[in-house]
Amino acid sequence: MxxxxxxxxxxxxxKAAGDVTHFWRVPRYRGLGCLxxxxxxxxxxxxxHDTYAIAVILxxxxxxxxxxxxxxxxPGSMAxxxxxxxxxxxxxxxxxxxxTCYPSQExxxxxxxDVAGRPLSRPPWFSRxxxxxxxxxxxxxxxxxxxxxxxSRTSELEQDTRLISFLTQLIARWADLEGLPPVRYGSQGIMxxxxxxxxxxxxxxxxxxxxxxxxLSRSHFIRAxxxxxxxxxxxxxxxxxxxxxxxxxxxxxxxxxVAAACGFFDQSHLNRIFKARMGVTPGAYRVA
Numbered sequence: 001m002x003x004x005x006x007x008x009x010x011x012x013x014x015k016a017a018g019d020v021t022h023f024w025r026v027p028r029y030r031g032l033g034c035l036x037x038x039x040x041x042x043x044x045x046x047x048x049h050d051t052y053a054i055a056v057i058l059x060x061x062x063x064x065x066x067x068x069x070x071x072x073x074x075p076g077s078m079a080x081x082x083x084x085x086x087x088x089x090x091x092x093x094x095x096x097x098x099x100t101c102y103p104s105q106e107x108x109x110x111x112x113x114d115v116a117g118r119p120l121s122r123p124p125w126f127s128r129x130x131x132x133x134x135x136x137x138x139x140x141x142x143x144x145x146x147x148x149x150x151x152s153r154t155s156e157l158e159q160d161t162r163l164i165s166f167l168t169q170l171i172a173r174w175a176d177l178e179g180l181p182p183v184r185y186g187s188q189g190i191m192x193x194x195x196x197x198x199x200x201x202x203x204x205x206x207x208x209x210x211x212x213x214x215x216l217s218r219s220h221f222i223r224a225x226x227x228x229x230x231x232x233x234x235x236x237x238x239x240x241x242x243x244x245x246x247x248x249x250x251x252x253x254x255x256x257x258v259a260a261a262c263g264f265f266d267q268s269h270l271n272r273i274f275k276a277r278m279g280v281t282p283g284a285y286r287v288a
Contacts, residue, residue, distance in 0.1 A: 018095065023280045025288040026147055028156075029163060031250060033102035033288070034144055037279055040095035046088045046231065047239050047277040050247070051102040053081040054170070056140040060096030064089040066129045068230075076134040080126045080174075086230040086239075099144040103167065111167045116177050124175035131174055139166045189214035190228045193221075197237050201244050202263035205237060237263075242277050245270060246285070255282040 018040035026032045033051070039062075046065065055062075061074045066087040073079045081087045083105055109123040143162040146154050171177075193214050197205060210233055211221035225233050241262045248258045259270040267282075274282045 021279050021284075022148075023278070023284055023288050024148065025250070026159075030104040030107045032104070032107070032147075032163075034147055035100040035102075035279060036144070036148065037100070038095065038097045039091050039279075041091070042279060043090035044088045044279065045273075045276040046086050046235065047242055048084050048086055049081070049102060050083055050243055051104050052083060052108055053079075053087070053100055053102055054140065055079045055098050055100040056137045056144075058097040058099065058141060060094060061092040062089055062096045062098060063092040064129075069129075071129045073130045076132070076137050078131040078133065078137050078140060079129065080131055081129070082125055083123070099141055101140070101144060108167070108171070111164065112171050112175060112177055115168055115171050115175075120177060124171050124177055126174055127176055128174065131170075133173065136166065136169055136173070139169070187214070187224065187228055189216065190225055193225065193233070194229070194236070197233070198240055201237070201241050202261060204263075205233065207233065238273060239277075242273055245274060245282065246278070249282050249286040252286060255286065258282065 019038060019042045021035065021037045023033065023035050026034065044064075055073070056078050057073045057075055059075055061072055062079065063070060063072050064079065064087055065071075066079075066081060066085065071079070072092060079089075105123040109120060112124040113120050139162070143159075143166050146159055146162050193210050196210070196213060207218055207221075211218045214221050214224070216224060222232060225231075225236070229236055231239060241264060244262045245258050245264075248261060249255070253261075255270060256267045259265075259267045262270070264270040264273065271281055274280075274285070278285060
């Protein structure tokens, strides 16, 4: 496997705890985000992404909640989370070292259509949370190492070749291009609440009003919402604010402005929420 070089941590507090992170972005691949990390203590809060999250474990073991079950990923395996899927992650045992990329739905569908040789109605779906494919795991590690290198030591042609080759093989071997992923959201009342929260991210929400919107009592509403979405109404709103903040930071908006636009109490609140879900601060994510 390609030898990895040490990273400089964006997070002094994480480094003191033995955690090291580095996030960067490759704009020409539809804003592809990439993360190199060593985590011994850091635990992700449950959250979702607009994008896929595809990780390779280089050492140690990561455990994560996904699709209602607890999973374990060790060296030579890959963890795959599709867009909008709730997940978390933390070290199992003494910690883990991993590399992650966050390809957009548009990029993944583009590659999937090349694989299928025809237009597809939706992006690819992966039925497995942990993929035991050491050959592809090595290719993902090598790809992210190549994308992280100084431009004087690699070329865009090499990077493009590695990226397209990896995603093509991942989709061809492991993606489901025909079947539909399980549908979690069925109740029209809960859907109305979700659409309302999505449209009013910066506003405070009243539990009684949301329950009335769903046509349920407050206690029944909380249970029904969590059953259908996997999150409480408050956790769902925080997750949507996190995703909105990610998009704005990717557009080079200042963290203070993003905090106000997305309904966080202040920038410190945004920092806590964001780092718990992305592993890096909003400032580090913005400058990537």
